[in-house]
Amino acid sequence: MAGIGVDRPPAGGGQKNDDIYAQVEVIKYDTSKNGNGPSAGPVAAVQADWSPPPCWYAPRWNPDELRDYYQRTYQAIVHDPGMPPEARNKWNEERHNYIDGDYEDFNQEKEGEGMWWGAVQNPNAPFEEQFACDRVPFWADNGETPEVENIITPEILAGLAYEQIKVPGTEVSLAPGGKSKVNLPTWAWLDGGEFKPVSVTASLAVGGLDMSATTTATPKSLRIEPGTKDARLHPASGECTINGDGSIGEPYAKGKAEQEPPCGVTYL
Structure with a gap:
């Protein structure tokens, strides 16, 4: 605390x-349910319409x-x-x-x-x-x-909790590993156990006032940015949505080298 x-x-x-x-x-x-570890970092909001006062x-x-x-x-x-x-x-x-x-x-x-x-x-x-x-x-x-x-409100507490959110570092599995092969797809996936919600609760209890708010960052998708226009994304949007079991994509298996992965990239 x-x-x-x-x-x-x-x-x-x-x-x-x-x-x-x-x-x-x-x-x-x-912060007991917050992200941790040496590679954990703050949430980078795509669009934010509120900031703490x-x-x-x-x-x-x-x-x-x-x-x-x-x-x-x-x-x-x-x-x-x-x-x-x-x-x-x-x-x-x-x-x-x-x-x-x-x-x-x-x-x-x-x-x-x-x-x-x-x-x-x-x-x-x-x-x-x-x-x-x-x-x-x-x-x-x-x-x-x-x-x-500017009286304290649950909305302010929620924003302050948001400031404390840390997303745990996540290592994406790639196949083939190392250097990608030109014109052959690189598969990308995440196991369900590595991709979990994190949350922080901010509270104020004093002088008869008892107020709290919890902000939760829930994983939704993995976005692939190939770093060049000479690439084809899988899916075409480059956004791999989370599966029902909490995983993303599909692990590569022998014999799938030339198949199109549900999540990945092909460099041209």
């Missing part, structure tokens, strides 16, 4: 302190944790000589809002009834885009979904 999530920097910027802005496990991944909002702190966060951040702000005065004043106004402004003592009286929500940065997004979610922490009761843009 792995987690991602980074504390939001104070309003106006300032120098990052690793002791103050520690990573927080927000999204957890179950650079940031989103999710439950982050209970009242004590948010109070502790601001107390620790306050020490960093006070001792940061590079903090512009206007940024320091804005941050102090934000902090006091949780003490004696719209809220009282960080909503301590509602302990256990909800959570403070805050921004979470997607570490795979361009760094300059990760801080587009710039809302200050806001409260939501347990079971309530805040009506705020």
Whole structure:
């Protein structure tokens, strides 16, 4: 299991302190059914109409944790000589809002009834885009979904799970092996046991919110790219679909050298 999530920097910027802005496990991944091995790699989508956002909002702190966060951040702000005065004043106004402004003592009286929500940065997004979610922490009761843009959703979790998918390296059997013979077909096939679905589950369970999504990459076909126009593909589309038993193509057998394979290529 792995987690991602980074504390939001104070309003106006300032120098990052690793002791103050520690990573927080927000999204957890179950990769037990993912592809593995030294040759495993990410899915190369033919067409994608969705990409994970650079940031989103999710439950982050209970009242004590948010109070502790601001107390620790306050020490960093006070001792940061590079903090512009206007940024320091804005941050102090934000902090006091949780003490004696719209809220009282960080909503301590509602302990256990909800959570403070805050921004979470997607570490795979361009760094300059990760801080587009710039809302200050806001409260939501347990079971309530805040009506705020970029709130965490199952769709976002599914996309984050997709980013973690790894397709296992697959070795295609060829006959004849080694160099292909001109004008004689090369047979290509995959055994069913080597061609399996892989999946990753992304989940978030905190503050009364329990949400998860699983993304599965299912093998559908083997595409042959001969590397030259002087070749004939079998089938003509070059796409060998998966058989009912999970295999692709048909193993070569003696006496089939001049037959047309269900999956393969003939170099002219």
